[in-house]
Amino acid sequence: MSDISYYLMRSGELKRKDNNITMYSSDGIKKDLKIEATRDIYLFNEVTLNTKILNYLGQNNIPLHVFNYYGFYSGTFYPREKLISGDLLVKQVDHYNDGKKRVFIARQFLLAASFNIHRNLRYYKERGREVGEALEEIDYLRQNLKKCCDVKELMGVEGNIRKKYYETWNSIIDQDINFEKRVKRPPDNMINTMISFVNMLIYTTVLTELYKTQLNPTISYLHETGTRRFSLSLDIAEIFKPLIGDRLVFRMLNKNQITEKDFEKESNFYYLKEKARLSILKEYDESLNATINHKDLKRKVSYRHLIRLEAYKLIKHLNGDKEYSGFKIWW
Secondary structure: OOOEEEEEOOOEEEEEEOOEEEEEEOOOOEEEEOHHHEEEEEEOOOEEOOHHHHHHHHHOOOOEEEEOOOOOEEEEEOOOOOOOOHHHHHHHHHHHHOHHHHHHHHHHHHHHHHHHHHHHHHHHHOOOOOOHHHHHHHHHHHHHHOOOOOHHHHHHHHHHHHHHHHHOHHHHOOOOOOOOOOOOOOOOOHHHHHHHHHHHHHHHHHHHHHHOOOOOOOOOOOOOOOOOOOHHHHHHHHHHHHHHHHHHHHHHHHOOOOOHHHEEEOOOOEEEOHHHHHHHHHHHHHHHHOEEEEOOOOEEEEHHHHHHHHHHHHHHHHOOOOOOOOOOOOO
């Protein structure tokens, strides 16, 4: 069973010999990768590899996610799809082309994402943080999502929800961060850098899980489709950012696991030092492997498996078996 994500932080070379792949780091450290148990591979430094490696990863259905020197996402080697379904592809396209069908799915993504944002704020309100006003405004904005007639309107309301949400972060985070607004390209302070890094991890995790299903990751409903873009991953990631990503950021900052000293500043952007990236990756992997008692399945499932289940729920909706409703935190 594929259950290991390899996060390779050192520079060096990936080599294949027989049925093994080995990472030879430039500092002399050798690491063998258990291909039969590998889910996906992350490269976070300058690593040399050849087509023999890519062909082998493709044969074993293993995505390879690449991040640049600064820890920003560069792209993914996405193996040829083995579970492709022409019937489901036609249905995916139909739900994209039909305005009402597309808006319904897009709305469900945002209703779930905004509910999970609201749940995060409620948690901190119960612990004395000054987030009550934002909770009320987000409640109001969530009702507006139900009235939107197109995706552009939905995205506009979602932007206002996120703005209100981020305005509360100075109250939630114990460090003196002076976080005012979300800036992505490039991230202009330590919080934006951390959010971008964690969000890209969630995006790539969703992409890996989508690869294990029959869904085509380039056909989306909330985000626009485009060339060289796995936009369905962006759609589903919206649901899990508050649950996995934001909670990780709050937890690590409030425990001082990440502080200002863990960042470097270039002319117009911040980036994480290697040690901080490693700490976040460890926390992230532990978060994905943590389990909850699923109220419908009546058994324990990991946070990672919740993402796969979300894809299955969407497939059921596209096939007309059961109307889709995005995942909402119940605990």
